[in-house]
Amino acid sequence: MAVHRSKSSQRASPDVERLVADAISLAASGSKIEDLYWEEHLNTRLMRLLKSQNQNVIDAALDQTFRINTLAFEVLADSAETLAESLVMEHEGQQWDVLLLALPIVAHTRYQIPSGPLSVHGIHATASALHEFIAAPETRLAIVPWLYSIDQMPHSHSQTRLLTESLANAAITGSEIKIELRDMSETIAVLADPRFIIAAVTTPTGKPLFRWQAEAPARVERGMSLIGWQSAMQEPVSSLLPGCEFELLLPEAYFTNCRLADKQVRPMSIRAAVNFMESTVGILPAGLSCVVAAFGEDQADEYRISFSPRGSSDVMYGVIWPLYDRESVASDALNDLSDDESPIKKICDALRDAGVEDVFRHAMLFEPELCDDCGAPLFPDRSGEAVHAEMPDDAPMQQPLFH
Incomplete structure (x- = not known):
């Protein structure tokens, strides 16, 4: 992606x-x-x-x-x-506008967030909710019968364009979707992660794609569309993601929603990590100490957050807060809390919202090191070293990996 x-x-x-x-x-x-x-x-x-x-x-x-x-x-x-995400296609003398949609589900759990094939019921429920609350009346849809994790999404503009073309043809002609789904990559188990349903919406050129573009009485404002969508999809998504808490975002253009879901999951990852520490090793949020540092080669590409028992230097767990294309941090502002929109301010706010009071911030840029043996990311300790996060020996053996 x-x-x-x-x-x-x-x-x-x-x-x-x-x-x-x-x-x-x-x-x-x-x-x-x-x-x-x-x-x-x-x-x-x-x-x-x-x-x-x-x-x-x-x-x-x-x-x-x-x-x-x-x-x-x-x-x-x-x-x-x-x-990559939109095109105009001609079929039987009619031109159609096509947009690739991402339907994000931002989820967290103490277990595992599923991905994989969508049931016939899930596909029908999604199509029905899209037609009723999101897509304008004259539109046609094609929905990929798969619940995607980030690891399984198209990883380039070129791949996304191919997916858009395939779904456009299926939506406009009513034909079968021709996408290979058998060799999907394995999904890494994490505490909080987005899942996506991918669809294409098509409309005769010049006609509206979305309900909020339509004329009255078909017009529905975005906020009302979101409420209707969330209500209609609550039961189908609950059956897809047992044991998970989740938030449904408004279906929108592919790249915009991929970024939005990735950003939405970051504070959720922190809350999930704090919950995991409490349920696994019995440490309450107020008993945790966190260290936050920027990592990257020439610029900050991500922040890494270490979790330790308060008063201890042992890093027990870690969470990654990635930065995206439209986010950048100046080298002299890696530790600056004065800007409410800065990543470090959002991280510290998320930690405090989760009940963590002891937060230490490094002002230097760390090399994005990984463990030579297992490939896991290394996390900063208070002294400025990047170390392996290690749970206690008596902690459950099956642990979710880092976001």
């Missing part, structure tokens, strides 16, 4: 330079007519790369613009995402 920062090592090729130049030109444009000129150039290049599955060039251009021009990065990222 192309919502995480790429780490492409590719040198700048002519295709990369052209993409970067077009994105910078569009970002600098001062008029709508110039916008349209540069958008056409940029989208033509991007579409050629998507069709040839040349994701490396797109990733390299995103990396370069992220380093040199933040506004151009936003322009390029938005254009690549738009072309």
Whole structure:
């Protein structure tokens, strides 16, 4: 899923330079007519790369613009995402607008969050709720019969485009969805994680896609659509996720909702970790001590949070708070609580909301080290070392892994 920062090592090729130049030109444009000129150039290049599955060039251009021009990065990222998750398709003389939807379920549990095939009942319930509360009256739908974890989602713009095309064809023609679901990757067991149902919604070009775009009496405001969606899907999702608490987000465009779900699950991961420590080793939230530090190579890519018994230096558990493309932290602000929107402020707020009072913050950037033996992430202790988190010997053997 192309919502995480790429780490492409590719040198700048002519295709990369052209993409970067077009994105910078569009970002600098001062008029709508110039916008349209540069958008056409940029989208033509991007579409050629998507069709040839040349994701490396797109990733390299995103990396370069992220380093040199933040506004151009936003322009390029938005254009690549738009072309991957939406299209116009012609069928029997009629043009159809198509949008790929992510239907997020942000869940946490003390056990394991399921993923895998959707039952016929689950598919029908989802389609019914979408038609009633989300999709405009003249739309058609195609729903992938699978409950996805993040590990199983498309991992690039190119892969997402292929999925959009497949679902678009199925929705418009009423044909079978042609997607290979047998070789899905294994899902890592974590305490809190999003799950997704993926669908495509199509409408005749020029007609509304969503209820909140429609004219009265079909029009329903977003807030009411969300309430109806959550009510209709409560029972079907409960049967999909036994033993889990969850929150249903409003079905929306694929990339936007992937980012939103990833961000929503971060504070939930902290609450789940605190609950896990209490239920597993009997330490109440007020008896925990947490250490928070930024990790990355040249910039902060994530924060790692260590959990220890208060008064002890032993790191027993850890949670990762990832940063995404549109989030950045200056090297001199890794520990700054003055900005309410900063990651470190949100982390500290989430810890205190969960009942943790003792929070220590490092001001330096740590190397993103992993354990050489098992590959688990290392977490910061109070002295500034990155160490392996180890539960006590008498703790239950089957433990969920880190988010």
